[in-house]
Amino acid sequence: MMRKALLLATAVALTTLASCGGGGGGGSADTSSNLTSPSTTESTESTNRTVNGVVEASIVANAKVCLSNSELGFNYCTTTNENGEFTAQIPVELNQVNVSVETASGVKIGEATVVIPEDGNLVITPTVLADGSQTLGKVLKAVIHLFGGDPELAKNQITLSDLEVVDENGQPISNIEEAVKQGKKLKVSLGNLTCTINPLSFSLSCEGNSSLSVDLSGVELNYEEESQIVKPEITKVEVPVAPSTTKKWTIAVYMGADNDLEPFADADVEEIKQALSTLPENIEVVILYDGSTKEDGIYYSEDGRLKFWPVGGEFSTGNPETLRSFLKTVKEKFPAENYALIFWGHGDGWRSSPLHIPADSRFVAFDYDGGIDAQTALATWELVKELKNSGMHFGVVGFDACLMGMAEVIYPVLKYGNADWVVASELPEPGRGWNYADWLSHINDTTTAEEMAKTIVDSFKETYGSTTGMDFTLGAFSKTGMENLIKAVNTGIEWVFDQYYYKLENWSWRANALDLKTGAGEKDLPALGYADMIGIAKALANADNQLRKAVDWANNVINTYNQEVEAGNIYVAVIGSHDWSGISALFPREEDATNNALYYGNGYDYFASCNPETFVEQATVTYSDGHEELTDFPNNFCNPFRTTYYWDDSYGVYTRDSDWTDLVAVYSSAVDNSQEPVVIVGTVSQ
Numbered sequence: 001m002m003r004k005a006l007l008l009a010t011a012v013a014l015t016t017l018a019s020c021g022g023g024g025g026g027g028s029a030d031t032s033s034n035l036t037s038p039s040t041t042e043s044t045e046s047t048n049r050t051v052n053g054v055v056e057a058s059i060v061a062n063a064k065v066c067l068s069n070s071e072l073g074f075n076y077c078t079t080t081n082e083n084g085e086f087t088a089q090i091p092v093e094l095n096q097v098n099v100s101v102e103t104a105s106g107v108k109i110g111e112a113t114v115v116i117p118e119d120g121n122l123v124i125t126p127t128v129l130a131d132g133s134q135t136l137g138k139v140l141k142a143v144i145h146l147f148g149g150d151p152e153l154a155k156n157q158i159t160l161s162d163l164e165v166v167d168e169n170g171q172p173i174s175n176i177e178e179a180v181k182q183g184k185k186l187k188v189s190l191g192n193l194t195c196t197i198n199p200l201s202f203s204l205s206c207e208g209n210s211s212l213s214v215d216l217s218g219v220e221l222n223y224e225e226e227s228q229i230v231k232p233e234i235t236k237v238e239v240p241v242a243p244s245t246t247k248k249w250t251i252a253v254y255m256g257a258d259n260d261l262e263p264f265a266d267a268d269v270e271e272i273k274q275a276l277s278t279l280p281e282n283i284e285v286v287i288l289y290d291g292s293t294k295e296d297g298i299y300y301s302e303d304g305r306l307k308f309w310p311v312g313g314e315f316s317t318g319n320p321e322t323l324r325s326f327l328k329t330v331k332e333k334f335p336a337e338n339y340a341l342i343f344w345g346h347g348d349g350w351r352s353s354p355l356h357i358p359a360d361s362r363f364v365a366f367d368y369d370g371g372i373d374a375q376t377a378l379a380t381w382e383l384v385k386e387l388k389n390s391g392m393h394f395g396v397v398g399f400d401a402c403l404m405g406m407a408e409v410i411y412p413v414l415k416y417g418n419a420d421w422v423v424a425s426e427l428p429e430p431g432r433g434w435n436y437a438d439w440l441s442h443i444n445d446t447t448t449a450e451e452m453a454k455t456i457v458d459s460f461k462e463t464y465g466s467t468t469g470m471d472f473t474l475g476a477f478s479k480t481g482m483e484n485l486i487k488a489v490n491t492g493i494e495w496v497f498d499q500y501y502y503k504l505e506n507w508s509w510r511a512n513a514l515d516l517k518t519g520a521g522e523k524d525l526p527a528l529g530y531a532d533m534i535g536i537a538k539a540l541a542n543a544d545n546q547l548r549k550a551v552d553w554a555n556n557v558i559n560t561y562n563q564e565v566e567a568g569n570i571y572v573a574v575i576g577s578h579d580w581s582g583i584s585a586l587f588p589r590e591e592d593a594t595n596n597a598l599y600y601g602n603g604y605d606y607f608a609s610c611n612p613e614t615f616v617e618q619a620t621v622t623y624s625d626g627h628e629e630l631t632d633f634p635n636n637f638c639n640p641f642r643t644t645y646y647w648d649d650s651y652g653v654y655t656r657d658s659d660w661t662d663l664v665a666v667y668s669s670a671v672d673n674s675q676e677p678v679v680i681v682g683t684v685s686q
Helices: 136-148 176-181 262-273 320-333 380-389 407-416 437-439 449-464 481-490 493-499 533-541 548-566 588-598 604-608 657-671
Strands: 047-054 059-061 064-069 072-080 084-089 096-102 108-115 121-123 156-161 186-190 194-200 205-207 212-215 247-256 283-292 296-301 304-308 336-344 364-367 376-378 392-401 417-423 472-478 530-532 571-577 585-586 616-622 629-635
Touching: 047 059, 047 064, 064 084, 064 472, 072 084, 096 121, 096 136, 108 136, 108 176, 121 376, 136 176, 136 186, 136 194, 136 304, 186 304, 247 262, 247 320, 262 283, 262 437, 283 304, 283 320, 304 571, 320 380, 336 449, 336 548, 376 380, 380 407, 407 417, 407 472, 407 481, 407 585, 417 449, 437 449, 449 472, 449 571, 472 481, 481 571, 530 533, 533 548, 533 585, 548 571
Parallel strands: 047 121, 059 156, 247 283, 247 336, 336 392, 392 417
Antiparallel strands: 047 084, 064 072, 064 096, 096 108, 186 194, 194 205, 205 212, 283 296, 296 304, 364 376, 417 472, 472 571, 530 585, 616 629
């Protein structure tokens, strides 16, 4: 989904801009900071073009405006005239510039990167200078009016003067935008008035021969148009608040809504606001919000309200650095005895392979910034690595997203991600997702991780229990329950699917397994190759009673699952007409070769024959003696239950501690050094 330039409602008509060349007409040029290169000081139609600009917060005169582009070594400064206008000559090849607005003495109010329109008209507003943040733009508008001697923010035309701005400790501030993003209080003296702007409370107050108080959240930003902003990508999550006292719970939501889910994200934020009235004071809620049309930032609860701190840029939830920084901020600023972490957004299960990072490793927190073709998302290994290295222990890790209830996701998060419980859906979720107002209303300071996980499941069932025409699931899975289940799966699996697989004369048993093609209820849902894990065992158990060992394996898996459900270690809500277990696994149908090729990339349709010699790919392998070798690998999508050959299922990699240790080291090396990952000894027959 393409992000659109921010356009505000029409309220103030723009002054008609004269088209003048040579740097004249729009204001007097500050030649001391101009380049001496002919390409920037001489107006020649073949090398330069004219930019006509205006600075508005109302009309702002005597503002120093600088345009620059470091790649071309271009820098040009000028001053706005009485109508807030300026004119500049820029190289014709420039399509975007960095623009800054300063006072004559060099106090920078703000800067941003903007796209040069075809007509050459730049409209610079406080929102533009705040990198698209309307919230911070209101603060910068107040600063500009103070520089113009207008603390009431009432004048339609102001002239910037040279006033000193200091912080609450009396230290001079030279960069207003940077100070605001850090939450610093700004003090300006206006004759007999001393005015203070507090960005954290979005307030302006003045004391002296008179007093004044302005709620900046109510300041209007009405401009006919603004220049298109190139928002910086933000991976460092900062909230300029003092660390809170240690709470009983901190519930952190990693909200990836830079896509078509933004309306549902906004609805869930409102639900959380509603729930805060019932939450005890020692329960904190923190949300990283990455929106599509709305500004990104951090929500955090304080005094029963949900406050918002804008980031002044663009979060990328698909970048693991963003998750890493978010967890660090949660740990340092919102400490708690217990943490719940919820991944909110689009989910796609788990199809990752170390041989195909990052193209085939997407799974959750899709970020469409830059268009759907430029989407990013977190891979399972990235997420688990960040949880593991965070130094935090998670009572609950939840996925308010589609298709995340896979053994390949649940088990590694529990075993290696420092989590006690995972909550996830085997099937697509409704767009509305979890009912936050409901399940949060049941949380108090005595709630355990198990109780929270099961409360979310109960709330989901209550919310969607009467739905017809479509199946839904949501399950809560404990570390104990999944360890026992995976142990049962691994017991004898080598014989069942390595020795027995090629002897199977009738493939029909796999077609009888409940999967997302037959039971999800969405006619347009592609065949992802995800099958209900217990459904696989049930189909095999009923396939052929003469294959006793395979049947015994299947029945052991089924019985173990039932025992863990009865013990409360696995807790699943099923809505619909099919017998879902709440856990899926990657096990493509043989007949779905063409569809699966769309997901796994060119060449992966060869798994239909299930002949490991049919298709191979190469990767560098580091062997146990330290030497590296370019090695052929069979198609690892033939059958995910095979363990003789390298494949990307939790049963073949994540359940083996020695392999996981090596795998983390390899992934870490690949990420830190931008190297291609290598494959681990132990998963390949040598």
